[in-house]
Amino acid sequence: MKRAVFLDRDGTITKSDGYFSSYEKIELLGNLSGAIKLLNRDFLVIIITNQPVVARGMCTEEDVRKTHGKIIKDLEKQGARIDGVYFCPHHPEHHDDVPEHARKYRVQCKCRKPETELIEQAVEDFGIDVRNSFFIGDSTRDIKTAKNAGCTSILVRTGLAGNDKKYDVEPDYTCNDILEASKLVNELINVRAVLLAGGKGERLRPLTLNTPKPLLEIAGKSILEHQMDALKRSGINKIVLCASYLSDKIKDRFGDGSRFSVSIEYPEEPEMLGSGGAVKNAKAFLDDASYLIIINGDSMVDGKFDFRELVKFHVNASAFATLLVRETDHPLDSDVLRIDENGRILEFIGRGQEECKIANSGMTVCSPKLLDCIPDGNCNIEKDVLFKLIEKKDLYGFKMPNSWFKRDIGTLERLESVRKYFD
Template sequence: PSKAVLLVGGRGSRLRPLTDKIPKSLLEVQGKTITEHLLDLLKKYGIRDAVLCVGYLKDKIKEYFGDGTKIGVNITYVEENEPLGTAGPLKLAKKYLKDSFIVSNGDELKNINIPRMFRLHKRKNALATIALTTVDDPSHYGVARLDGSRIVEFVEKPVKAPSNLINAGFYILEPEVINMIPDGFSMLEKDVFPKLAKMGRLRGFPFAGQWFDIGNIERYKIAEKKWEGILPFEEDEMDLG
C-alpha cells in the first residue's frame, strides 16, 4: 500500500491533564511524538503519503507537521467537525483512497512488518486485514477468534477469551470497505468488521514486534520505558527469512 490514514482526532480524556492543551498524538515518547513514531514505521517501508484525520486541537497538529516536508512525508488533512469514531473519518478521506490503504489508530506505538502483512491480505483476497498483537490479559480488549488466518469474530472484553490475540489498531483495507461505513459516528470494530467476518473476507495478521497502547497515564509510562523504536532493516531480526 502507498497510503496510510492516521486517526489522530481523539480527545485523550483518560490522559488528562497531559491532554488539556496538547492532543495525545503529539505526546512524546523518548523525545518524539507518537505520530512521528507511526510515520517512521510507514517510511521504513516506503509509504510516504499520509492522511491525518484531525479533530480535537486540530490546529496544533497542523501547525506541528504542516505538509510533512520537514519529516519527509506528504501529509493531507481531513477535518472532523464532530467525533466520527474509527470508521467515519474514512468517508471524508474517500477521494484520496483509490487502492489498498493502511489505517492506524493514532494513540499506539507499533512495529509491524507491513509488506508481510500486505502479502497475506492479497493472497487471501481479504477486504480487511487486522494486525493482531499478543497480550497477557486480553480481558480489556477485543479478542480475535481465528480459523487459520480468517477472523471468525471479535469478542469484546471477554470473561473467557478465545485467544490472547487482540486488535492492534492497524489495518489494511480495500477501498470498497468505505462504501460499507454508515453515516455519522461509526466504529470499524463494531459497524464494519463484523460484516466482513460474516462474508469471510476479514483476516488476521499476528505479529511479534512491539506494541504499546497509550490509552492512559500508566500505559504511557510503560511505553516511555520500554519502546525500542522503529529499527532500520539491518537491525530488524524479524525481517530475515
C-alpha cells in the same frame, strides 16, 4: 533514493529458460514491453542475470553484451526502457570438456545469483533503496537472491516457474507472468496510510488538555512521528491525517509533511465523527489508492514494524480487510477473536474469555472499497464496520511477529509503561 525492479532474464523476460548464446536464439515474451512500461514511471528497471554460457565457452562476454544491447533496442522501439543490465559470466564447477578460453570463468564468484554482488553494484551505480525494491524471477535462485539482497520477491510462472527447487524458499508473491507482476508492483506501492488522530484523549488528562494525544512524546518523539518513521521504512510516504481535537496543533507541527519526508493531507472534519466517520470523510483522498492502512493515532509502534508484511498477508489472502492481531498473555482484558488456521476471523469475542489468545491490535489494511461499507455520521471503524465483515467471512487477521512493538497509550498508566519501555 530511487526504487528498482530487478528482473531475471531467461524465463522471466524470455519465453523459456535455457542456454542462449546469441540474440537470435532468444524469444522475448509478447507482453514484455507493456509490462516494462508500467514500471518505467516509478522504478528503475534493471536486469540481473547469470550467463554461464560464457563459462561453458559457448560465447564471449562481448557476445552477451551485444545480445543485451539488442534486447534494449528492441524494447526501446516499443517505448519501454531498461536502465541497466548486469550479468555473471562465471560457473563454479570445473569440467574437463570446458574449452581452454573459457576456463578462467570457472571460479567461485560473488556475482552469480543467489549471491548479491550484481545487485550491490547496481545499488551503488544508481543510488537504489534496495529494501523498497522488487525482484521478479522464474527460479528459486531468483527468490533466494531477492531475500539475500533484502528486496520483495515475486515468482513468475513462466520459464522454470519455480520448479528448479534448488533453494528452499517461499516467494513473497507469485504471479502468472511479468505483466501481472508489474501490475502487482504498482499496486503494492500505491498504499495510503490513514492516521486517526482525532480523539480527545480524555483518559489522558491533564496531559491532553492542550496537547492532542498523538503529539504526546515517547523517547523524544511524538507518537505520530514514530508512526511516520515506521511507514517510511516500509516505503509508505503518502499519509492522510484525520485530525479533529486540537487539529491546528497537529497541522502546525507536521504541515505538508515535507520536513519529515512524507506527504500529508488533511481532510476537513466539520464535527467529531468517530473513527469510522473520519475515514469515510477522507474518501476524496483515498479513492485512487490500491490499499489503505488505518492506524489509531494512539498506537505506539517501533522501528521494527514492517507494514510490507501486513500488506503481503492481506494481498496473498485476497482479503477485503485484514486486522493486525497479536497473541496475548492477558486475554481477560483484551479484545480477543476466534481465528482459523488460514487467518480468517470467525468470531469477535471481546473481553473476559480465556480460551482465545488472539487479540485485536487496532490496525487494519483494507481495500478503499471498505469506505462504501461505512454508515453516515459518527461511527466506530471496528464495531460498526470491520466486525460486520466477519459474517461475510471477509475479515482476516495477520498475526504480528513477536519482534514488533505496538501498544496503545490510551490511559496515563499505559503511557507511563510505554515510556519506561523506551527509556
